[in-house]
Amino acid sequence: MRWQCLMGYAKDGLVQEAMKLFGSMREKGSIPEVVIYTAVDDGFCKAQKCEDAKRIFRKMQSNGIVPNAFSYTVLIQGLYRANNLEDAAEFCSEMLEAGHSPNVATFVGLIDVICKEKDMEEAESVIGKLKQKGYLVNEKAVKEFLDKKAPFSPR
Structure with missing residues (x-):
């Protein structure tokens, strides 16, 4: 029940209410932070x-809680869906530095939005930066994903 309230407050933009409930849940320690x-x-x-x-993501880190791959995925997808592309790409790089890799859906989604909102050159630049950080693009998995999850940009 508390989960649903927390999610509802956050989703409705009720930051103060969400943060109060969040603090209460943390204090009780019943759920992994x-x-x-x-x-x-x-x-x-x-x-x-x-x-x-x-801010919440950084607070988690400053409190000594290590984000997992899912934590990064949630943030990256949320950022690119809101067209906050530079931050999404930066968190992808940070995710790789932390030893996690974006899943195919996250990678394709980010690149697709960059292609739509910016251009192919910018998308290629982001792909290059991610590859430099150690991301291995599984082209077969990307193609299979695109075949199943259309419509994406036909580029």
Whole structure:
């Protein structure tokens, strides 16, 4: 029940209410903190409150809680869906530095939005930066994903 309230507050943009409930849940320690932080981030992302989502993510890190691959995925997808492309690409790089890789859906989604909102050159630049950080593009998996999940930009 508390989860649903927390998600509802965050999704509705009720930042203060979400943060109060979040604090209460953290104090009780009944749920792993990375899960709580990720849930709050998800709510803020869905409400397109990107600055709040980034702030919560950084607060999680400053409190010594290590984000997992899912935490990064939630934030990156929320950022690119809100056209916050530079931050989404930066968090992708950070995710790689932390030893995690974006899944195919996250990678394709980010690149697709960059192609739509910017251009192919920018998308190629982001792909190059991710490859420099160690991301291995599985072209077969990308093609299979695109075949199943159309419509994406036909580029």
